[in-house]
Amino acid sequence: MDSEFAKHDSKVCCLECYNEHFAPKCIQCLKAISNGKLISYDEKNYHPDCFRCGHCNKIIIDMEFPTHNSKPYCIQCYNQYFAPQCTQCFKAISIGKSIIYNERNYHPDCFRCGQCNKIITDSKFNIENSKPCCTQCYNEYFAPRCGQCLKVISVGRSIIFDKKTYHPDCFRCGQCHKIMTDSKFHVENCKPCCIQCYNEYFKPQCSKCLRPINDKYTTFQGKNFHIDCFVCVKCHRIINKGENFCSDQYGVLCSICSI
Ligand SMILES: [Zn+2]
Ligand SMILES: [Zn+2]
Ligand SMILES: [Zn+2]
Ligand SMILES: [Zn+2]
Ligand SMILES: [Zn+2]
Ligand SMILES: [Zn+2]
Ligand SMILES: [Zn+2]
Ligand SMILES: [Zn+2]
Incomplete structure (x- = not known):
């Protein structure tokens, strides 16, 4: 037996047989890779000398090499072409x-x-x-600037109101200057207004009973009325929505009384 031999499946095997039957084959030259020095790329094996640039055919020695369409290339060719x-x-x-x-x-x-x-x-x-x-x-x-403090709003939350952006801390009630934390608020004189201030200062008041109006209301000649308070001066009937009525210096008259 030759002094050189290989092992395969824990059986000793002469180099010739090993190369022929068991050794990985180089995809390039199709010869066996017997000494274990192989380069694997893309599930294919190569002799180190057979692993060459797909363009200029130079041997690729760098561990990191560029590829294009799963072919290896030398850096120069890669840079130039791909x-x-x-x-x-x-x-x-x-x-x-x-x-x-x-x-x-x-x-x-x-x-x-x-x-x-x-x-x-x-x-x-x-x-x-x-x-x-x-x-x-x-x-x-x-970056948008705050409509109140005029400083940049770079990160985090901002509030957009009336086409202006505000820091959440700068978005305050136009009356009491409290920070508006509630997502519900009113707008008075182009400024946000908290619910409390709105109720106190701006809530519509009924022109008849002088109490605040929380619900739907009727507006007539710039005055607001509770639905129940908008009544005919003569018969005291509630004037329905869409009903014809007329008014004189004493008040409104329903469609029946105004005839
Ligand atoms: Zn080869
Ligand atoms: Zn090349
Ligand atoms: Zn550049
Ligand atoms: Zn810059
Ligand atoms: Zn601000
Ligand atoms: Zn307020
Ligand atoms: Zn009323
Ligand atoms: Zn009437």
Whole structure:
């Protein structure tokens, strides 16, 4: 027996037989890979010498190599023929180094704020005029400003009211200046008004009984009336919605009394 032998299934096997029957085969030269030095890629085995660039045929020695259509390539060929191009500097982007934004590729160094041109390192950034914008510039140039304190509203909750944006803490009742925590509020003189102040200062009052109106009401000649208080001066009947009536200096007359 040859001094060189191999083992297969714990049986000793001469090298010739091993190569012929059991050794992995190189997909490139179709010869056996006997010494265990093989490169596996895409579930295929290669002799290290057979693992070559799909374009220039140079042996690929780097552990990290680029691929295209599941073929390996040397860095040079990859950069020249297949690498994505940077949207900013138009140069090739090596493997694994590309920032993809909006289906465009950038070198990490080329992904810069459209305003101050600083490299954007933060994973959080804004988009303004379809360009990335760093947080500082966003705050300075684009962030909405509070309608009350005029400071930037950069993070967190904001309240939009009457086309203006407010910090939640700045959105206050126009009367008592309490922070409006309730999502329900009234608007008086273009300012938000809390329910308490509304009830106290603005709630419509019935012109007849002078009590506040909580429910539906009738408005006539700028005056508000409880539905029950809008009655004919003559017969005291409630004037129904849609019913014809007329008015004189004494008050309103229902459709029957006004004939
Ligand atoms: Zn080979
Ligand atoms: Zn090549
Ligand atoms: Zn670039
Ligand atoms: Zn910036
Ligand atoms: Zn504010
Ligand atoms: Zn209030
Ligand atoms: Zn009333
Ligand atoms: Zn009447």
